[in-house]
Amino acid sequence: MSQSTSSSERLTAVVSTLVAIAILAAGVTAHQSHNAPRDELAQMESDLRFQLDQAFRHDEGERTRRIDQLEATMQAWNDVPHSQENQKMLASWLLESTIRSMPGTTQPLPSIPVFNQPQAATTSQPATVSLTSQQSLDPSVATKESASATEPDPRQSESQSPVQKAHPPKSRLASTALPQGELPSPDPEPVKINLTELSARIAGYHEGLDQIETTLLLAETADIELLEHQTQRLEQLTRDFRFVRLYHESLSEAERRNIRPPRSMEATLAELDRLLRLSEQAEGGDFLGSFDPAYRERLERVRQMLTTIADRTR
Numbered sequence: 001m002s003q004s005t006s007s008s009e010r011l012t013a014v015v016s017t018l019v020a021i022a023i024l025a026a027g028v029t030a031h032q033s034h035n036a037p038r039d040e041l042a043q044m045e046s047d048l049r050f051q052l053d054q055a056f057r058h059d060e061g062e063r064t065r066r067i068d069q070l071e072a073t074m075q076a077w078n079d080v081p082h083s084q085e086n087q088k089m090l091a092s093w094l095l096e097s098t099i100r101s102m103p104g105t106t107q108p109l110p111s112i113p114v115f116n117q118p119q120a121a122t123t124s125q126p127a128t129v130s131l132t133s134q135q136s137l138d139p140s141v142a143t144k145e146s147a148s149a150t151e152p153d154p155r156q157s158e159s160q161s162p163v164q165k166a167h168p169p170k171s172r173l174a175s176t177a178l179p180q181g182e183l184p185s186p187d188p189e190p191v192k193i194n195l196t197e198l199s200a201r202i203a204g205y206h207e208g209l210d211q212i213e214t215t216l217l218l219a220e221t222a223d224i225e226l227l228e229h230q231t232q233r234l235e236q237l238t239r240d241f242r243f244v245r246l247y248h249e250s251l252s253e254a255e256r257r258n259i260r261p262p263r264s265m266e267a268t269l270a271e272l273d274r275l276l277r278l279s280e281q282a283e284g285g286d287f288l289g290s291f292d293p294a295y296r297e298r299l300e301r302v303r304q305m306l307t308t309i310a311d312r313t314r
Contacts, residue, residue: 047239048098083116093113095246099250195258198248208233216230231302276299283299
């Protein structure tokens with residue numbers, strides 16, 4: 001009864017802190033989907049969608065505009081090769097967009113990145129073959145030639161313009177690319193983060209983590225049901241950890257001195273793993289328990305959740 005009362009009081013303290021900053025209340029209690037993508041870029045996209053839903057839940061028009069811009073960016077990403085350089089451009093855009101959607105300090109999202117287009121494939125055509133004017137007008141013929149195969153005709157006079165090399169038809173993305181003047185500045189103006197809200201959110205995350213660690217410390221036995229429940233609670237905190245870590249890393253060195261960094265989940269994960277191994281050893285000593293398929297299924301489920309949490313919080 002004493003433990004239940006203590007847990008209730010601690011939970012009340014968390015809720016009170018979050019209610020004081022109502023703009024973040026829904027975000028702190030949101031649950032991480034079990035079907036969330038494992039890929040880092042897909043996870044960053046999922047996090048941005050969550051942020052837009054929470055930050056603009058009272059401004060449907062702005063939320064719709066930002067989601068439309070996110071959809072356009074992802075469509076542009078799907079239309080180009082997923083090269084390492086394009087991956088970096090998308091990751092940078094998603095990160096900057098998330099920071100610019102922080103409650104209380106929102107700014108317009110960056111312009112849609114202009115991803116690198118695929119190079120035209122070369123063929124075995126002779127290097128001296130040049131295009132006729134008729135070929136240059138016909139894309140179906142022009143694309144058969146290498147974009148870089150021809151060289152200037154030495155018989156051309158210097159006053160004449162060289163024959164234009166053929167290029168493949170421009171893609172839909174290239175035809176709608178933003179003018180050069182609208183591209184984001186190489187050194188964008190830094191986004192100022194609301195330190196009060198960030199500090200409160202980190203405190204809420206630490207409170208939830210403390211509750212899990214206290215429960216594990218007071219556990220008398222390594223019960224699989226208790227371990228599964230606490231692992232699910234830790235998984236729900238994963239999204240909060242990713243957000244507060246993202247924002248804390250975006251602070252200046254002077255700002256970081258005043259904001260406590262989010263605590264790593266490594267110690268909690270290690271303790272859950274230790275108790276899980278103890279539970280398996282205890283179950284293995286039971287002649288009937290070692291053949292219980294329901295227990296083995298729960299054991300593997302908890303192990304998978306721990307692996308997923310560790311991957312997402314590295």
